[in-house]
Amino acid sequence: MKIKIIKKEISDVLSKLQTIAGRKTNLAITTAVLIRATDSGINISSTDMETGFTGFYSAEVEREGAIAINAKMLFEIIKDFPNEEIYINEIDNLWIEILNQNNVEYKMAGMNPDDFPGIPDVENITYFDIKASVFKDMIEKTIFITGITEEKRPHINGVYLEKILEDGINKLRLVSTDGSRLAKVDCEYENALELSEEPGIIISKKGLSDLNKFLDTNKNIKIGYNNSNFVLKKENETVIIRLLEGNFPEYKYIIDKKEAFSITIERQKLLMMLKRMSIFTSDNFKGVIFNFDKEKLLVSSTNPDLGESKEEMIINYDFDPLEIAFNVRYFIDTLNVIKDDNVIIMLINEKSPCLVEAENNKNFLSVIMPMRI
Structure with missing residues (x-):
């Protein structure tokens, strides 16, 4: 195999493939990408036996062939290569050289392309x-x-x-x-x-x-x-x-909103308050307590090893007082993926799941189970 590639055309895909090729498996060959050169360009493939990738890219192919190359080393070489034009040549015994026309040259051992796992045939699928x-x-x-x-x-x-x-x-x-x-x-x-x-x-x-x-x-x-x-x-x-x-x-029974009452809260204010309340949480003390009362929400956090904190927010709440505990990280994760200005929190009682959705975009719904107080 002997090819000339353009750095910017494959550097990005090699970067994206690092998580697939870098994942631990029992096969050393899965740390490699397979490059197969044909008369029309190159195919690059990667797999960890669970996720497979294949892509076709333009290249000048002087000699067809295939080689498996360690994905991490290939990416490290190409991302900092000083020229846009890069030559990859297979030499003897599965060794390859990567070079430009001046004075940059790498020689590294490749792997047998015949050992590379096959990518599943997915031709008979409706898309x-x-x-x-x-x-x-x-x-x-x-x-x-x-x-x-x-x-x-x-x-x-x-x-x-x-x-x-x-x-x-x-x-x-x-x-x-x-x-x-x-x-x-x-x-x-x-x-x-x-x-x-x-x-x-x-x-x-x-x-x-x-x-x-x-x-x-x-x-x-x-x-x-x-x-x-x-x-x-x-x-x-x-x-x-x-x-x-x-x-x-x-799961459909748990996302039923029929029995819940709703509270609308400004998302960013609630998010920042919960981030502050999370300072004293730890692996053993993950929960914070939400106290809903007339026109207000009091959130408190207690960790006997670190300290305690509490903060109050004015909200539109006109229901019976309710005290309920949640893993604060779950609430923060949910609020981070919602983009609306306001969120709607749906509650039934201290033992039932809490449902959270955006005020306007109803396509996303989060369910958070309460913790024991």
Whole structure:
């Protein structure tokens, strides 16, 4: 293989692939990217056996071939390379040289391209179009909920995707939970989504996090899935995520608003107050107490090892007094992904879940379970 590439055309994609190639697996070859040169350009592939990527890029190909190269070292070389034109040549015994026409030259060991894991065949999938910016927003409003690292349950490590019909409106929905909180976000469509009619699927959160890096455009992308994989297609790039096996818990009963009463609060003021109240929290003392009373909210935090704090806010509250405790980090995470000026907090009693949504944009809903006082 002998090619000439332009630095700016592949430096960005190599940067995005670092999380995939840098993830620990039992196969050393997964730390590499596979570069395959053809008469029309180069294909770059990467996989950690759960998330796969392939993209096509322009290059001057003098000699066709393929080589697997350590992704981290290749990126480090190319990102600081002094010239835009970079030559990559395969020499003897899977070694390669990376050089320019002047005095910069690297020689490094490659890996056997035949050992590189295959990327799944996803040709027989029905896709539909969605704006990249819309899907990016949906991902960011669900993957912020992370579970315990060693947790094996699929609904903790994954995001549930389903197509629903609600009030006569077709929607694509993503749902994420860790057992103590839940986030749901919807995207509405006028026309029926051309997705599989099968039940919803569970997509790995770390896979969606990798995929999210490629949603840096406002153009339309294509998404689809089959029984094994979720697929995103751009003009010249494809990301494939192996689905998680298992059942997602029934969640719709917990997002029911019928019995709750609502309080409208200025989002930024509440967020900053909770950040101040979080100063004395720790792994053992995560909760803060919300005391709702006539026209006011008093939030207090107590940690016998560090100290205590309290702060009062004037709000429009005309219900019975209520004292309820929450993990303050869960509230802060939720308020950070809402962009409206005001949020609506829906409560029933001190033992029931709290629902939080934006005042105007109803596509996102967060559920936070209370803590014992």
